Amino acid sequence: MNTLYCRLAMTNLKNNRQFYLPYILVGVVSAMMFYIMRAIQGNKGIDAMRGYGTLKIVLFLGVIIVGLCTCIFLFYTNSFVMKRRKKELGVYNILGMEKKHIAKVMAWEAVILYGVSVGGGLVFGILFHKLVAMFLYHLTGLAESIPFSVSGWGCLQTIELFGILYLVMLCYNFFQVKLANPIALLHGTYAGEREPKANWLFAGLGVGCIVTGYYLALTVYGVIEAVNMFFVAVLLVIAGTYALFISVSIVVLKLLKKNKKYYYQTAHFITVSGMIYRMKRNATGLANICILSTMVLVMISTTVCLYAGTEASLQNNFPREINATLYFDSVPDDAAQEYLREQIASVAEEQGRKMTHVSYYTDAVVVTHNEANAVERYDKNASYGFSDMGMLYVMTKEDYELYVGEPIDELEQGGVLVASLTDFLWDTITIFGQNYTVEGQAVFPDDAPDGEMTDFLGSTNVLYVIVADDDALNRFCVQDQVQYHIGIETDGTQAERKAFVSAFRGMVEDCKAQLGFATGWITSRVEQQEIYLEMNGGFLFLGLFLGSMFLMITVLIIYYKQISEGFEDRERFAIMTKVGMSRDMVKSAIRTQMRMVFFLPITVAVVHLAMAFPMLKLMMQIFGLANVPLFVGCLIATAAVFAVIYFIVFRVTSGSYYRLVYR
Amino acid sequence: MSILEVRNISKIYTTRFGSAKVQALSDMNFSVEEGEYAAIMGESGSGKTTLLNILASLDKPTGGEVLLNGKSLTMIREKELSAFRRDNLGFVFQDFNLLDNFSLKDNILLPLVLQKKAVSEMEERLEPIAERLGITELLAKYPYEVSGGQKQRAAVARAIITKPQLILADEPTGALDSKAAAGLLKVFREINGDGQTILMVTHSINAASHANRILFIKDGEVFHQLYRGNLTNEQLYVKISDTLTVLSQKTKG
Numbered sequence: 001m002n003t004l005y006c007r008l009a010m011t012n013l014k015n016n017r018q019f020y021l022p023y024i025l026v027g028v029v030s031a032m033m034f035y036i037m038r039a040i041q042g043n044k045g046i047d048a049m050r051g052y053g054t055l056k057i058v059l060f061l062g063v064i065i066v067g068l069c070t071c072i073f074l075f076y077t078n079s080f081v082m083k084r085r086k087k088e089l090g091v092y093n094i095l096g097m098e099k100k101h102i103a104k105v106m107a108w109e110a111v112i113l114y115g116v117s118v119g120g121g122l123v124f125g126i127l128f129h130k131l132v133a134m135f136l137y138h139l140t141g142l143a144e145s146i147p148f149s150v151s152g153w154g155c156l157q158t159i160e161l162f163g164i165l166y167l168v169m170l171c172y173n174f175f176q177v178k179l180a181n182p183i184a185l186l187h188g189t190y191a192g193e194r195e196p197k198a199n200w201l202f203a204g205l206g207v208g209c210i211v212t213g214y215y216l217a218l219t220v221y222g223v224i225e226a227v228n229m230f231f232v233a234v235l236l237v238i239a240g241t242y243a244l245f246i247s248v249s250i251v252v253l254k255l256l257k258k259n260k261k262y263y264y265q266t267a268h269f270i271t272v273s274g275m276i277y278r279m280k281r282n283a284t285g286l287a288n289i290c291i292l293s294t295m296v297l298v299m300i301s302t303t304v305c306l307y308a309g310t311e312a313s314l315q316n317n318f319p320r321e322i323n324a325t326l327y328f329d330s331v332p333d334d335a336a337q338e339y340l341r342e343q344i345a346s347v348a349e350e351q352g353r354k355m356t357h358v359s360y361y362t363d364a365v366v367v368t369h370n371e372a373n374a375v376e377r378y379d380k381n382a383s384y385g386f387s388d389m390g391m392l393y394v395m396t397k398e399d400y401e402l403y404v405g406e407p408i409d410e411l412e413q414g415g416v417l418v419a420s421l422t423d424f425l426w427d428t429i430t431i432f433g434q435n436y437t438v439e440g441q442a443v444f445p446d447d448a449p450d451g452e453m454t455d456f457l458g459s460t461n462v463l464y465v466i467v468a469d470d471d472a473l474n475r476f477c478v479q480d481q482v483q484y485h486i487g488i489e490t491d492g493t494q495a496e497r498k499a500f501v502s503a504f505r506g507m508v509e510d511c512k513a514q515l516g517f518a519t520g521w522i523t524s525r526v527e528q529q530e531i532y533l534e535m536n537g538g539f540l541f542l543g544l545f546l547g548s549m550f551l552m553i554t555v556l557i558i559y560y561k562q563i564s565e566g567f568e569d570r571e572r573f574a575i576m577t578k579v580g581m582s583r584d585m586v587k588s589a590i591r592t593q594m595r596m597v598f599f600l601p602i603t604v605a606v607v608h609l610a611m612a613f614p615m616l617k618l619m620m621q622i623f624g625l626a627n628v629p630l631f632v633g634c635l636i637a638t639a640a641v642f643a644v645i646y647f648i649v650f651r652v653t654s655g656s657y658y659r660l661v662y663r
Numbered sequence: 664m665s666i667l668e669v670r671n672i673s674k675i676y677t678t679r680f681g682s683a684k685v686q687a688l689s690d691m692n693f694s695v696e697e698g699e700y701a702a703i704m705g706e707s708g709s710g711k712t713t714l715l716n717i718l719a720s721l722d723k724p725t726g727g728e729v730l731l732n733g734k735s736l737t738m739i740r741e742k743e744l745s746a747f748r749r750d751n752l753g754f755v756f757q758d759f760n761l762l763d764n765f766s767l768k769d770n771i772l773l774p775l776v777l778q779k780k781a782v783s784e785m786e787e788r789l790e791p792i793a794e795r796l797g798i799t800e801l802l803a804k805y806p807y808e809v810s811g812g813q814k815q816r817a818a819v820a821r822a823i824i825t826k827p828q829l830i831l832a833d834e835p836t837g838a839l840d841s842k843a844a845a846g847l848l849k850v851f852r853e854i855n856g857d858g859q860t861i862l863m864v865t866h867s868i869n870a871a872s873h874a875n876r877i878l879f880i881k882d883g884e885v886f887h888q889l890y891r892g893n894l895t896n897e898q899l900y901v902k903i904s905d906t907l908t909v910l911s912q913k914t915k916g
Contacts (some may be wrong), residue, residue: 260782269769269776277764575760578721579821580749580774582742 005101009108012088018563018656019081024116026077026556027162030070031121033549035158036132037066039125039151043133055140058538065546071165073553078169080560082176084567089177103174110173114166118159125158126150132545139307140537141530196280198254199247206243213237217615224386226618233615237608238291244604245287249279270576270589271596278565278597285561289554290601293646294608296550297638301609302616303543305634306536306623313624314532318525320357320487322501324508325520327481331362331396331470336515340486347507348490351500357489361399364476365483366392370461373426376433390461392431394476400442400466408442411468417442419464431465431476442466483520497526536623551642555649558598562653565597566660573661590661598650606639665730666828666860667695667718672727673883674713687713688724688883695829695862700855702874703864704903706911710883711864715833718862719752720744732828749774753822757834759814761806767817768802774825792820796850812843819850823859830854832863836870848873868907872900879910886910 013020041059092102133146213236220226253276257263263272279286306313332340337360348355367378370390378384400417401407411417414435418424419442429436442464467473473482490500501524508519573586581589617631625631674688688710695701705711716722717729720736729736731751739747754760761770768789775785793799796816801809806817815835822830832851836844844867852873855861863874871877873896879887887906891899 264772264776264782264785266776266779269773273762273764273769572762572764575762576773577745578754578756578760579777580745580752581777582745584742585745585777 002104005104006108006112008105009112012105013109013112016081016085016088019084019560020113022556022559023077023081024113024120026552027074027113027117028120028124029552030066030074030549031118031158031162032125032128033545034063034066034070034161035122035125035151035154036129037063037545038157039129039154040133040136042151042153055534055538058535058542062542062545066549067161069546069549069553070161073556074165075169075172077556077560078173080564082173084564086176099177102177106173106177107170110166110170114162117166118162121162122155122158125154136537136541139533139541141533196250196276198251200251202243203247203251206240206246206248208240209236210240210244213240214611217612220615220618223618223621226615227622230615230619233612237612241290241604241608242284242287245279245290245600246283249283250276253279266585267589267592271592274569274572274589274593275596278593281568282561282565282597285557286597286601289557290604290608292550292554292557293602293605293642296547296554297605297609297635297642298612298616299543299550300547300642301631301635301638302620303536303540304638305620305627305631306625307540308634309625309627309630310529310532310536312627312630314525314529316626317624318523318528320359321490321497321525322486322488322504322522324486324488324504324522326484326486326508327518327520328362328484329481329516330474330477331482332484332515332517337484339515340511343507343511344486344488344504347503348500351492351496351503353490353492353496353500355488355490357487359402359487360485361395361403362470362473362482362484363393363395363399364473364480366394366476366480368392368463370463373424373429373438375429375431375463390463393462393464394473395464395466396470396473397466397468404443409439411439411466412437413468413472415439415468417466419443419466420462424463429465434475436465481518484517494526494529497524501527551645554646555653558649559653559656561597562594562657563660566657570661586661590658594650594654594657598646598654602643602646609635609639665694666697666699666732667862668730668733669693669714669718670728670730672714672717672724672729674710674717674722675725686883688717691727691880691883691885693878693885693888695860697860698855698858699876700851700861700874701863701876701878702871703862703878703880704866704868704871704907705880706866709880711880712833713883714880715831715864719754719831720748749777750825751828753825753827753830755815755818755822755830755832755835757837759806759811759818759838761814761818761821763806766803766805767798767809767813770806770817771802771820771824774821778825788824789820792824795853796820810843811839812846815839815843815847816850819847819854823854828860830859830861832861832865834865834867835863836865836867844870868900868903871903872896877903877906879906881910 037059041056041063089102092105093099097105129151130146130148136142137146213233216229216233216236220229253272256268256272257276262268341358341360344358345355368375368390369378369381369384369388370392375390375392378389395403397408397411397417408417414437416429416436416438417440418429418438424438424441427438429438476482488504490497492500501522505522508522511517512519569590573581573590576586577583613632613635617628620626620631669691672688672691673686676685676687677683678685691710691714703711703714713722717724717736720739723737736747761767762773765773771789771793772785775788789802790799793802796819798813798816798820801813801817806814809817815838819835822832835851836847839847848870851861851863855875861874863870865871875891877889877899878885879889887910889899889902889906894902
């Protein structure tokens with residue numbers, strides 16, 4: 001008896017291969033991806049790796065996202081297939097099979113699907129694991145060799161996850177069959193369709209959401225605000241996208257329909273009325289495609305950009321090979337400074353490095369609250385929030401001259417120069433209750449020290465004040481220390497530069513007691529390079545991996561959409577042919593509608609991307625990337641590649657649609 | 664003058680693997696005059712549907728030819744066929760074949776839209792037809808919102824709005840209740856009275872008894888013809904009924 005059910009299940013799968021082939025394919029690919037991700041993440045080699053463990057976190061995130069996507073995605077596919085198969089199950093029911101028997105057939109089907117998906121997924125996963133791992137190692141600049149290995153945990157967890165998933169889906173399917181009576185099952189695929197009503201309110205809300213989201217994205221300034229507003233804007237645009245496809249589209253089509261001159265033309269007549277129905281049935285699917293496409297585009301373009309811009313952002317964030325900041329209680333005297341310089345020179349000599357650039361300057365940095373021309377300490381008032389925060393940088397005329405590379409006019413005692421990104425137009429400035437005469441505005445040639453702070457805090461909240469001499473600067477050190485900055489550029493290979501920075505660190509430690517300072521931080525570009533590569537390479541890997549997964553989801557949704565539309569349109573076009581529409585006309589009408597349905601989501605996705613650009617650009621600065629042309633290039637390239645893939649999918653899937661309609 | 668002439672047409676279906684052949688029509692001859700209202704009767708399998716498909720130029724005969732207004736259907740090129748069908752033939756189907764996504768008005772206008780007529784002309788033509796068929800009030804409704812009889816009237820409106828040479832009706836009352844069927848047959852009479860040529864294929868004696876001439880087909884041939892002459896519908900009904908009885912007895916014998 002059991003073999004009968006098993007055979008019946010096999011036949012069912014074979015007869016419905018149009019639905020099940022992609023379903024199995026998706027199962028195999030998801031199982032493969034999950035296994036690979038889990039195997040790489042669980043690899044002991046990664047544990048032993050240098051770096052700060054960023055990669056581990058990134059990969060762990062990857063496992064979770066891949067797992068989640070797999071669940072959602074397989075469930076979607078399953079419910080689509082079930083909807084289409086209700087009629088067949090109804091026939092069994094009417095032919096005298098009890099629901100118990102149907103359940104048995106369905107269970108066999110699930111077992112077969114599960115076996116093929118997980119089995120195939122693991123085989124491909126084990127085969128491709130090494131290749132993918134090699135790709136990851138290459139991206140992150142790891143040199144370790146990877147042996148061919150099978151991850152027991154990876155296999156086990158894949159089997160478990162998919163086992164639970166298929167079981168849940170099977171229960172869901174049982175429930176579906178149990179709920180329905182045979183007649184309902186028989187007619188499950190066909191239910192009378194009403195023309196959708198134009199919902200102006202919902203459409204208006206949708207447009208409002210999108211416009212607000214776009215407005216937020218376009219007018220945002222400052223990285224912090226971008227981060228804060230990003231999710232709000234994303235949520236608004238997602239909600240708006242659904243409304244756009246669900247009701248704005250209907251409203252627009254109805255308006256077109258009202259225009260008789262436009263509507264009663266052969267091409268428009270069939271397209272407009274066909275589109276109204278298509279939009280009603282497929283609006284959510286299209287919105288999903290649109291949002292997924294946007295996600296793929298954002299994910300891949302940002303990670304590609306980060307990776308491509310690694311060198312540039314290193315240069316940007318670490319303008320010198322070595323940057324050191326030492327905290328002194330007051331401006332160090334000439335003897336102390338001289339001593340430090342001698343020590344640095346001797347370290348360089350010891351290491352055999354030639355220093356191509358050495359620079360020093362001192363400043364006082366205070367967290368403040370700036371309002372008009374009054375500056376007070378941020379900690380003075382506990383009620384100050386994050387948006388009230390500002391920064392004050394004070395440096396001497398002498399160091400400023402070194403910084404900009406040219407002499408400036410003498411400053412009187414109590415007189416200051418003020419630099420800020422916006423014009424500073426007051427004659428006096430009050431700093432911590434003390435009045436100073438503003439003798440003029442200072443300008444930094446290209447980049448002010450800590451210039452990226454303006455991006456975080458907004459341009460008006462960061463002030464640079466230049467004072468006459470060390471004494472004047474010392475007055476700002478009552479509570480805060482002054483920072484003594486050293487910047488060094490050297491020659492040498494990676495290993496030589498690494499050796500130099502560790503010798504430099506040792507020297508600073510040795511001088512500490514004698515000169516009386518605390519070490520702020522010492523950064524080395526060559527060390528950061530490894531961390532950057534690990535992080536950006538890890539992100540790129542994850543971006544590409546998840547991007548291809550989302551792309552697969554998108555492609556599948558498109559495919560199933562085409563198939564279900566094909567079934568629905570077959571009847572309609574048969575009638576039109578009888579009434580005197582030629583095959584060519586039918587073909588061109590179908591093509592127009594297909595094209596609209598197909599290119600609408602990607603067009604909207606590209607518009608979303610363009611509007612999100614100012615926000616994304618700011619957010620990229622968190623990762624130290626300020627290279628706008630590079631980002632634009634990455635966005636355009638990603639969008640172009642995506643469009644090509646999308647178009648290929650369109651061509652392939654429309655083939656199966658035409659076959660359905662013309663059968 | 665004959666509007667439709669069927670000359671010696673035959674149709675042989677070959678099964679997929681070419682082993683068995685089925686003769687659906689064999690040497691069929693008849694003609695329909697302009698302004699005539701003719702019905703074709705026959706049992707299932709008598710070749711009615713095949714004949715209608717050939718007349719509708721949806722199918723090609725294996726032999727013989729069909730002339731519409733002296734023009735042979737077989738000579739028309741594939742590409743021009745649908746335009747020819749659209750311009751010269753009007754169809755009324757058993758299951759209405761209205762499109763769910765169009766209102767009745769748009770369903771009726773569909774052939775005119777395909778003919779690329781101006782909007783003003785479409786509405787000019789629509790108005791009297793809708794009035795005549797009593798569906799003016801229903802034009803804005805959708806097929807799923809109206810009754811079967813109303814759907815069929817919309818289908819008739821769609822068929823006559825192009826002013827076709829010939830209306831082909833395939834079991835037009837097949838899906839209607841008796842009241843709706845009576846209404847539809849009345850409509851057919853009226854449009855026939857306006858000079859419209861109608862050829863109707865039907866099972867229903869009642870429907871056939873409204874025609875002026877009845878052709879009986881059997882085994883792919885025209886077997887017998889009845890003319891109305893001066894008979895009333897009821898008298899014609901009896902005559903058709905008798906003929907059918909004779910026909911079926913002959914089969915048994």
